[in-house]
Amino acid sequence: MILNEKITGQEIEGAIQNMQLGKSPGPDGLTARYYKALKEWIIQPLKEVCNEILEGKKAPESWKEAFISLIPKTETEKNQVKNYRPISLLNVDYKIFADILAKRLKRVLIGEIHKDQTGFLPGRHMSDNVRNIIDILELLEVNINRKAVLIFVDAEKAFDNICWTFMKKNLQGMGVGQGFENGIGAIYSKQKAKLIVNNVVTEEIPIEKGTRQGCPISPLLFITVLEVLLNMIRGDQLVKGVQVGARNYKLRAFADDLVLTLQQPDTSTKRVLELIEIFGQVAGFKLNKQKTKVLEKNLTMAEKEKFQSETGLVITKKVKYLGVNLTSKNVNLFKDNYDKCWTEVKKDLETWSRLKFSLLGRIAVIKMNVLPRMLFLFQTLQILDKMDCFKRWQKDISKFVWQGKKPRINFKILTDAKDRGGFALPDLRLYYESAAFCWLKQWLLLENTDILDLEGYDNRFGWHAYIWYDKVKIHKGFKNHIVRKALYNVWIRYKDLLEGKTPRWLSPMEAKETKKLNMESKWPKYCEILEQDGERVKLQSYDKLKSKVRDWLHYLQINEVFKQDRKIGFQMKRSKLETELLEPNTKNLSRMYNLLLKWNTQDETVKSAMIKWAQDIGHDIMFDDWERLWNTGVKFTACNALRENIMKMIYRWYMTPVKLAKIYHLPNNKCWKCNETEGTFYHLWWTCPKIKAYWEMIYNEIKKVLKWTFSKKPEAFLLGMVGQLVPRKDRVFFMYATTAARILLAKYWKTQQLPTLEEWQAKVIDYMGMAEMTGRIRDQGSETVEEDWKKFKIYLKNCCNIEEC
């Protein structure tokens, strides 16, 4: 078994690689950075120590030590221990060892821990727990004869009270093997901790229970212990879960958040409490009756009273579970969660409005502050019926981004990806829809059948019949379900875009099968039962499909469906939906977002601004050049004001006399500088004789700095598209120098005045300081920044007699 194999150098290296930098060191004072730097010398001795422990030797004394520092929780009274959050600091070598064991244990637990525990294991999502609860509430809403309670268990400091002896016995019972037992035994014996209080380290305090905070194995040990209790509950005949066919939905757990969904409330609950009591005594787990909350469904007044007096638990109207506000009716979900969250967001936006952020700064606020909060809801609550809330939210966002003024850039461009020239302002609606696809994935793949059975408890057809063969028209009740309706609506909006032909993932067998209460898993998909014969696509022969069909008749039925589907043709290559959603197991949300975003901004690919620039400059700008500008060009600085200038240039943001004359019906539309020619955008930035002279001056100065000559191209000076014009080593300076020149022009935008040489020099000197900041922010060596500005410093000294400041 993998748990007991010798620890290899690669594992140690991997663990060191994984260490986060910048964290406080443990009691030995050695930081992760130290381990990374000395990796080569450390791996071998560390490997020996680790393997000796697996063989039964004691762990180094220092591994049992931790510093615990107490961080006060938000503004509460500071004289009570419970108002502090302990943060423990462990030694890095210990963490490396624990990390390796944790990785190994995870691989084993994925097969051992029941799917209804979703914490700490890869591929399991907290959102499934909420989805499960909502689905159960939907089912109980319709089946009014089913009396049920949902118990949201609060365990008293569950992590801290776990009994070590029990935990070790349990591992032994699981058959983890001697080596692994040794490993765990070595660290979970006589731990010591010292408190850091007011920067003073206290005497040692021995620790004899609880899982270790900050240690990567501790959550895994916790869920293995909890699994013992959950198995007792799952297997107990007296505890009745919510029944759908042969399936019984009794519980869901995420870390120490345990929820029980029970029918026959009185007997089931009493039995569960007994089991928890029995388990608690040996394992160190205690239910807190005051904090444990109960929602009921379909109970009469008398039944509620009886339940409360017999179990000692209190039935409430509202419960907060995994960050979601729940009641016994799902119709409240929108108001209690989305509305509530947005009210807070709006309040925050008003506060931030008073701070003077730049446009990009405000977009960053939306991205870093508003999006995560909404995204949490999108991922846990797929319940939106109408989409008009997005219009309202978008309006509030727009008001904030444009500071109450009229938007200058259209919403599509604002939300488009940066590498396509947008500003990457999050489009909340697309994020919601992307999250919907992450849920829809299960309908399409027909996986996670426990969710599917519950969600489709009253389905009359297979899932694929609803999503591909339009059976919603026949069984309208399909949409009488808060989750099904929400997901179906998103699906229908994108269906034709995503799959133009009969998709490869479609299972004609599942679609045409008479619906049973519980799903059969492993339905063959079209991509598994079709074959290509030259140009022709055909169904594989009966002989080949024998194992997948019931009998000859079944085969004929499928063949009929196949003939129908052939009319619109078959998708033979993998579609985007497959490559972005169905196949990958990670980053589905962001992949889908990018996909939907591309579609939603598709007609903007040839952006009007790009066309206008090409017309002005008189030759085409290659799309690649634009892309390069968006991808790398604007990144020369970390300063938003400078980047913003380039973006404003690209989108031709500045108002011109011509535009103003049009809007306000002014008689004069002449250039502010020369007052002779029509003041178009390009005239004011490039062709006006006065502006031309200004650029000539800047051009000459830059040549003086760089000490070589090059042609004066408008795209380089106005957009920072330097291409091969400026060699790499001079590019950073060139970008700053030209940006300075433009920002000065913008400063005197509506005046006759032009910036002077001195002003330009001063500005560039300013930027030199900023570049050093950029260097520091990006952790570049000071040499790089020095190199970028060397020529400019010489220029200042020689041409202007300015010593660097």
Ligand SMILES: [Zn+2]
């Ligand atoms: Zn002019």
